[in-house]
Amino acid sequence: MTDTRTIDIRPTREADLAPLRALIVETWHATYDATMGADRVTAITNDWHSLERLTREIEHPKAISLIATEGDRLLGHVLLTNLGQQDVQLARLYVNPTAQHGGIGTSLLNATLNQTDGATSMSLEVEEANSKARDFYAKHGFKQIERHSNCGDQDGIPTLILRKFLSL
Numbered sequence: 001m002t003d004t005r006t007i008d009i010r011p012t013r014e015a016d017l018a019p020l021r022a023l024i025v026e027t028w029h030a031t032y033d034a035t036m037g038a039d040r041v042t043a044i045t046n047d048w049h050s051l052e053r054l055t056r057e058i059e060h061p062k063a064i065s066l067i068a069t070e071g072d073r074l075l076g077h078v079l080l081t082n083l084g085q086q087d088v089q090l091a092r093l094y095v096n097p098t099a100q101h102g103g104i105g106t107s108l109l110n111a112t113l114n115q116t117d118g119a120t121s122m123s124l125e126v127e128e129a130n131s132k133a134r135d136f137y138a139k140h141g142f143k144q145i146e147r148h149s150n151c152g153d154q155d156g157i158p159t160l161i162l163r164k165f166l167s168l
Contacts, residue, residue: 007075007104009111012058012065017051019074020067023096024049030097035129057081063091064115068104075099078108083117087163090124100132109140113166121165128158137162 012020025045032041058065062083068076076099079092090112095104116122124142126133146161 007068007070007107009066009068009107012054012067012077014055014058016067016074017054017058020077021049021051021054023074023077024092024094027094027097031130031132032127035127064112066108066111068095068108076104076108078112080112080115080122083115083119086119087121087123088112088116088119090122093124105136106140116166119166121163123161123163125159125161128160134160134162137164140164 025042028041028045028049029038036044054065057063057079060081062081062085064078064080064083066078067074074096076095077092078090078094081089081091090109093105093108095108113122122142123145124137126137128134128147142162142164144160145163147158
């Protein structure tokens with residue numbers, strides 16, 4: 001049987017920001033409520049994923065924000081930052097919990113690899129307890145290079161820094 005799904009990956013537009021924020025919040029709660037608690041997840045997403053911050057990200061000249069859609073349904077999002085640097089940052093890669101394990105994350109990751117602007121590596125930060133994400137990135141060639149006790153500006157959330165070297 002042939003898969004007839006048509007997934008579109010395109011740059012994030014301002015009209016996408018409210019549904020994008022909803023996708024991020026849903027994904028964060030599904031992923032992190034068990035390890036961080038729902039109240040902390042809400043506080044983090046209100047800070048890190050506000051509409052104002054998402055707007056700045058899509059307008060930033062050294063970032064690429066892409067979404068994956070199927071028809072009108074938003075399936076996933078990726079944010080690549082530090083364009084023009086030797087080490088670009090995969091700042092965000094989220095797939096709607098109901099669409100995970102369907103190739104959306106791989107498609108979004110591959111879309112960013114085509115836009116790394118001569119970078120030699122791609123790095124990211126992942127919560128240590130997020131084994132699904134760690135497995136995904138390992139499958140795509142990312143290796144652990146550091147471990148920290150704080151994720152971003154959040155104390156007490158062990159995090160790993162992963163890096164993938166890119167072919168030129």
